[in-house]
Each structure stands twice: as C-alpha cells, then as structure tokens.
Amino acid sequence: MWQVIFAASIFQVAVLTNHFQRRLLDVLDDVEVDNLPLILSVANLCNKSCMHLLERCLEMVVRSNLDMITLEKALPPDVIKQITDSRLSLGLISPKDKGFPNKHVRRILGALDSYDVELVRLLLMEGQTNLDDAFALHYAVEHCDSKITTELLDFELADVNHRNQRGYTVLHIAARRRNPKILVSVLTKGARPSDLTFDGRKAIQISKRLTKHRDYFGITEEGKPSPEHSLCIEILEQAERRDPQLGEASVSLAIAGDHLRGELLYLENRVALMRIMFPTEARIAMDIARVDGTLEFTLGSSANLPTKIHRPTVDLNETPFKMNDKHLAQMRALSKTVELCKRFFLRCSNVLDKIMDDEPELSSLGRDTSTERKRRLGDLQDALQKGSSSFDKSGS
Structure with a gap:
C-alpha cells in the first residue's frame, strides 16, 4: 500500500494519495512495529501530501521500543532529530546519551559497517565492552552481509541466544532478514528455534508472516534456484523438527x-x-x-x-x-x-x-x-x- 501512496504522491495524483493514506491510517495500529520506520520514511518523502500519516507515524515511532540505532539506519537525520526531541520531552530517553549507545559500542558497530572484522577483534581486546553488551551479533545479522556475520559468529565470543532490549534473539532478527546463509550459520552455532519473542512469536512465525503465499507454496524445478524466502521457512521447519549434532x-x-x-x-x-x-x-x-x-x-x-x-x-x-x-x-x-x-x-x-x-x-x-x-x-x-x-x- 505504501508503494501506491509514494507513486501517487510523486505523480501528484491527490485523489489516489488521499484515498490510500486514509486506508493506511485505518490499519496503522495493526502494523508491526518493525515496519513503522519504512512507512514513516515514505510519509516523510511525500511531505505535505501525507501530513496526517507523517504525524501519526512519527508519534507511534516516538512511543515505540525501536532503538535509536535501528531508526538511524532507516531514517534521515531531520526525522531522527524530531524523534529524539520528542522522546526527550516525554522523558523516554536520557539527555546524556539521547538513547544512543556509548562510544565504545559505536566504534564496534562502525567497524562492522566498514567490513573490518579484525578491527572488531582489536576493539574487544581493549576490554571496554563485549559483543553481547554491544548487541553486535544482532546488528551484524540485521545490517551486514553474510560473510561478515559468519566471521563474527566464528569468534564464538557472543551468546547466540542473547536477547536485545526488545526481546529478540539473533535468530529472530535472522528470520526477519530472511537470508538463508545467515539463518543456517546462526543455527549451526546453537541458536534455539523454539525461543519466543516477548509477544509470543517464534522465528518461523516471523519468517512465514513476511513471506508471500506464492513463494511459500510455489514449486521449484530441480536445477533452478530456490526462492530464498521459502528456503528460509524450510530451514526453520527442519531446525524445529530436529536438532541433530553435525556428524x-x-x-x-x-x-x-x-x-x-x-x-x-x-x-x-x-x-x-x-x-x-x-x-x-x-x-x-x-x-x-x-x-x-x-x-x-x-x-x-x-x-x-x-x-x-x-x-x-x-x-x-x-x-x-x-x-x-x-x-x-x-x-x-x-x-x-x-x-x-x-x-x-x-x-x-x-x-x-x-x-x-x-x-x-x-x-x-x-x-x-x-x-x-x-x-x-x-x-x-x-x-x-x-x-x-x-x-x-x-x-x-
């Protein structure tokens, strides 16, 4: 629906923009929190043609449990400033750090953004923080490529079942990312497919909800690449059925x-x-x-x-x-x-x-x-x- 709103706004079809904006506003309370930054980003691009959607979305994001690092990756600086100002005025974040992690954590996350795993190792040797406290594995699974994620997992310095502030394990994040190689890498390191989020969802439920019906039930010919989204569900189903040791x-x-x-x-x-x-x-x-x-x-x-x-x-x-x-x-x-x-x-x-x-x-x-x-x-x-x-x- 947001794609139609964006297209209608670009081509200045006001009737269509207003129609779909109203429809999205009607169901906005049922939208997953993780999808709010995307909708907010689109509403911000549409600017004046989607002011009602922009204001409503901004209010929901401010009061949500979305962390500032996630928001910073998805939204432009001016929107981030509005969110931090609103959270400060409501007393939801500390004026000292404004909801952002400390500099030691930021340096580790910055090293991951630069694909520099060896720098991550050196920063860990300083002893100022660790991978669990920095939620570095969660960050890598959500934002980095599979090579960096696998190398970080190979450090074996992080608890693969550690939960972030929102109650997500690394596997829950991987299920949202829907990258088969990352999923298998996380599972082979001991991730538990039975772990629930705070709202009672397992990794496979997260993945299924994000997968289209035709991708899940479609038949792939032998020799043709399997759709990655359906492959992720197959991986998680197998992980739930049995957890054999390699060998x-x-x-x-x-x-x-x-x-x-x-x-x-x-x-x-x-x-x-x-x-x-x-x-x-x-x-x-x-x-x-x-x-x-x-x-x-x-x-x-x-x-x-x-x-x-x-x-x-x-x-x-x-x-x-x-x-x-x-x-x-x-x-x-x-x-x-x-x-x-x-x-x-x-x-x-x-x-x-x-x-x-x-x-x-x-x-x-x-x-x-x-x-x-x-x-x-x-x-x-x-x-x-x-x-x-x-x-x-x-x-x-």
Missing part, C-alpha cells in the same frame, strides 16, 4: 565403502549432483563448510551454478592410494556440506539419497579398481559435466 553424515557414508578413497569419491559425486540440481542450497552449504580451496570444482562467489566439473587431478582409483592432508581437508569440507544438507535441506537430501541409492555406481565408486569401473566413473563425470553445461546455457 551424522559420517555414519551414512558407510555405503561408500570401507576405503577412504571410496568415501571421498562418494562425497565428490554427491556434492557435484547437489550443485547441479539444487544450486542455491549447495552454495549455502558449501560456503558455510568452506569448500572453496579444497576442491577442483570450486564455487565462485558470484556464480549460482558450476561452470565446469573437473575430474580429480589425483586418480583416486589408482593403487596404492594414500590419504594426505589435502584429501583430508577436502573430505572434511565435503562431509560438512552433506551434513548441512541433511540437517537443513531435507527435500534436497532426500532426492540426492534416492539418486545415490538408485545408481550403484555413484555410491560404490572406489571399491572396485577394474577397467570397467574406471570407464563407468569417466562416463558419470562426463554426464555431470554435460548436465552442468546445459544448465549454464539455459541460465545465460
């Missing part, structure tokens, strides 16, 4: 054979199939597992689909085979990718399980070093490469 995939790898080379080949083929059939899920799992640098078929940061699947530079079917550090690092990264898929992307994992079970060659490669098995391995790798190329052409 369960290692047990399932028994079907790959007793030899390490068989396990490694199984993992390589499974992840290669995942990249072709479920590119979005594969990218998330591989990024978190840090597969880049351990594989010949690395996943580019700007690509959704693999451009080429290379055959291993080391022939794992040649004997004697010795597992070196490179192979171990590759196996750990691939194994974690499979584990993350089993934990958060059950639909994807079930499809891959069926394919691997129905195609004995894919699950048993490495047990047999016969010429026929080697030829079959080459055929399968060629098929994967052709499949990858066909998806590249269709997507370009």
Whole structure:
C-alpha cells in the first residue's frame, strides 16, 4: 500500500494519495512495529501530501521500543532529530546519551559497517565492552552481509541466544532478514528455534508472516534456484523438527565403502549432483563448510551454478592410494556440506539419497579398481559435466 501512496504522491495524483493514506491510517495500529520506520520514511518523502500519516507515524515511532540505532539506519537525520526531541520531552530517553549507545559500542558497530572484522577483534581486546553488551551479533545479522556475520559468529565470543532490549534473539532478527546463509550459520552455532519473542512469536512465525503465499507454496524445478524466502521457512521447519549434532553424515557414508578413497569419491559425486540440481542450497552449504580451496570444482562467489566439473587431478582409483592432508581437508569440507544438507535441506537430501541409492555406481565408486569401473566413473563425470553445461546455457 505504501508503494501506491509514494507513486501517487510523486505523480501528484491527490485523489489516489488521499484515498490510500486514509486506508493506511485505518490499519496503522495493526502494523508491526518493525515496519513503522519504512512507512514513516515514505510519509516523510511525500511531505505535505501525507501530513496526517507523517504525524501519526512519527508519534507511534516516538512511543515505540525501536532503538535509536535501528531508526538511524532507516531514517534521515531531520526525522531522527524530531524523534529524539520528542522522546526527550516525554522523558523516554536520557539527555546524556539521547538513547544512543556509548562510544565504545559505536566504534564496534562502525567497524562492522566498514567490513573490518579484525578491527572488531582489536576493539574487544581493549576490554571496554563485549559483543553481547554491544548487541553486535544482532546488528551484524540485521545490517551486514553474510560473510561478515559468519566471521563474527566464528569468534564464538557472543551468546547466540542473547536477547536485545526488545526481546529478540539473533535468530529472530535472522528470520526477519530472511537470508538463508545467515539463518543456517546462526543455527549451526546453537541458536534455539523454539525461543519466543516477548509477544509470543517464534522465528518461523516471523519468517512465514513476511513471506508471500506464492513463494511459500510455489514449486521449484530441480536445477533452478530456490526462492530464498521459502528456503528460509524450510530451514526453520527442519531446525524445529530436529536438532541433530553435525556428524551424522559420517555414519551414512558407510555405503561408500570401507576405503577412504571410496568415501571421498562418494562425497565428490554427491556434492557435484547437489550443485547441479539444487544450486542455491549447495552454495549455502558449501560456503558455510568452506569448500572453496579444497576442491577442483570450486564455487565462485558470484556464480549460482558450476561452470565446469573437473575430474580429480589425483586418480583416486589408482593403487596404492594414500590419504594426505589435502584429501583430508577436502573430505572434511565435503562431509560438512552433506551434513548441512541433511540437517537443513531435507527435500534436497532426500532426492540426492534416492539418486545415490538408485545408481550403484555413484555410491560404490572406489571399491572396485577394474577397467570397467574406471570407464563407468569417466562416463558419470562426463554426464555431470554435460548436465552442468546445459544448465549454464539455459541460465545465460
């Protein structure tokens, strides 16, 4: 509705502006507090044509529990000044800090805005504040990209279930952000999907309310990127159903054979199939597992689909085979990718399980070093490469 108001105001269609302004005013009390800054920003841009909406929205924001940092990120300086002045006159904030955090916290948040995680580490070493008191993890999840958020989580210096002043955990913020990689990163660090906000909502309820019906119930073709919003709901649903510890995939790898080379080949083929059939899920799992640098078929940061699947530079079917550090690092990264898929992307994992079970060659490669098995391995790798190329052409 606010989009129509903004467009009508820009094109100076007064009748339309007034009509939708009245409609929005009628339902404004039912609008989520988190959406008020956006509506206030639009009303401010419309200026005189939306004065009633501007005044009402401003009053609601002033009396809300929205913190000044959140408001500062969403609103222009002149509106921020009106809010601080009103809150001061009502005694809602202290004249000393005007509702803003202290300078030590501001420096940490500023470092996050600058994508400088190492500076955050140095500031923490000063001992003036910590990540929990600064609500730095909440801030990163809401405002920073997934790379910065993951690096901050890897510090393991913050309580991932810590609540901010409004009663939101980091997972609640991530559910609003609806970034699948951030959600998985937070959940793997121990976030509890069952935690409720002060008004009784779980993360999955927050995410569902923000997702359109067609995105949630739409069917995604295999090989096509999954809609991120519906993927977030799938991740949270899986997290609520079960909370397994990472490592369960290692047990399932028994079907790959007793030899390490068989396990490694199984993992390589499974992840290669995942990249072709479920590119979005594969990218998330591989990024978190840090597969880049351990594989010949690395996943580019700007690509959704693999451009080429290379055959291993080391022939794992040649004997004697010795597992070196490179192979171990590759196996750990691939194994974690499979584990993350089993934990958060059950639909994807079930499809891959069926394919691997129905195609004995894919699950048993490495047990047999016969010429026929080697030829079959080459055929399968060629098929994967052709499949990858066909998806590249269709997507370009």
